[in-house]
Ligand SMILES: Nc1ncnc2c1ncn2[C@@H]1O[C@H](COP(=O)(O)OP(=O)(O)OP(=O)(O)O)[C@@H](O)[C@H]1O
């Protein structure tokens with residue numbers, strides 16, 4: 001449970017949300033704008049001043065998990081340091097956590113090894129997000145928290161990055177909590193799609209995605225995929241125009 | 247890039263020279279540029295020594311004033327209550343004319359460099375304080391969240407994020423504070439008259455040696471230009487990543 005207090009009054013952003021992400025599971029969080037997805041993610045990362053006692057990350061409080069550096073964070077705005085090269089941006093994680101990081105290997109894993117010496121200002125939005133992903137994975141976190149990481153990208157880069165993330169995840173099997181506005185993206189990537197409703201945020205559905213792995217973009221045209229998309233859309237309220245968030 | 251302003255300067259000097267020669271303007275009112283050059287060449291040692299002393303006062307004051315301001319800014323950027331407590335005092339320092347405080351400082355600290363450095367420090371303090379507080383706060387929230395999610399310490403966030411975010415603001419403050427530090431140095435040298443360009447101006451003024459006075463003004467202008475150009479150079483080298491340098 002989390003409330004935002006401000007001059008305009010307090011907003012109860014979350015209400016009795018209980019969400020478990022299993023080890024190595026990919027869980028997406030979808031819901032209308034303002035339903036509290038970002039709040040939930042930031043609470044899990046231990047970034048909110050109020051500390052809901054009920055929130056657990058691998059059985060511990062978010063603050064304890066944060067102290068152990070079990071999490072990596074990727075947000076819609078990549079938040080890279082513009083004065084550092086790509087390689088140095090990834091090295092930032094090892095500077096902070098003290099963990100040994102093979103920067104070159106990480107860059108290769110997200111497909112930007114050729115841009116190691118570039119600065120963020122010289123990269124496209126898609127490449128910047130790859131750097132942010134490499135940076136968040138550098139200390140081998142058990143839980144990757146992603147808040148609309150591809151939300152600001154064009155459709156083509158977005159598909160590239162979905163695929164890239166699928167490949168990385170299918171190899172490493174890190175737990176992922178992934179916030180998105182795209183139902184199709186959620187279904188394509190996830191083991192489970194959790195649907196939230198607004199004010200205050202509550203979980204209204206938890207849809208298991210049993211499509212086989214490895215997954216491919218072509219799966220989007222399969223009937224099983226379409227069926228899952230409709231299930232999630234129905235949980236979101238169904239009344240919304242088809243295609244809006246696909 | 248240097249050529250157009252240089253041409254403009256030459257045009258101004260030529261017009262000035264011609265005006266003085268043709269209209270036969272009295273030398274004590276407005277000396278010709280050539281007369282100023284002669285005055286400078288006549289006593290190079292005097293002007294160089296004056297420049298050295300004034301530069302020492304100005305840079306000393308700049309270091310003390312902006313240094314103290316930065317340290318205070320670090321404190322204020324980390325604590326809103328402390329910011330609210332300190333800010334009114336800082337404004338008090340800002341709105342009090344240094345010219346009014348300088349005689350007091352001379353009474354307290356006597357002759358010698360201390361009161362001059364303090365006057366230059368007072369006058370450079372506020373621009374750095376305000377800019378540094380803003381700069382240290384101007385961090386990218388996503389980068390901040392990322393570092394906090396990694397459990398980065400305040401210390402790490404300061405040295406890896408805040409200081410860099412503040413750099414453009416700090417350099418902008420230096421651009422403002424450098425000419426101010428020269429003002430502080432010269433004003434306090436006027437008052438105690440024991441060396442520096444301020445004293446040269448005072449003496450030449452008393453002797454109606456307007457050419458010498460213009461010589462002193464020229465030396466100060468050159469110092470100001472060189473120091474500002476130095477900051478601009480550092481800005482270009484250090485802030486290549488900042489949008490302010492995109493057009494350079
Ligand atoms: N810093 C804040 N101060 C006050 N209220 C906030 C703050 N951040 C979020 N809220 C409120 O909390 C609720 C949930 O916000 P949140 O950002 O978690 O939603 P979201 O699901 O991530 O939305 P979106 O899909 O648009 O990103 C909203 O009603 C919002 O107005």
Ligand SMILES: [Mg+2]
Nearest residue numbers: 037038039147
């Ligand atoms: Mg959000």
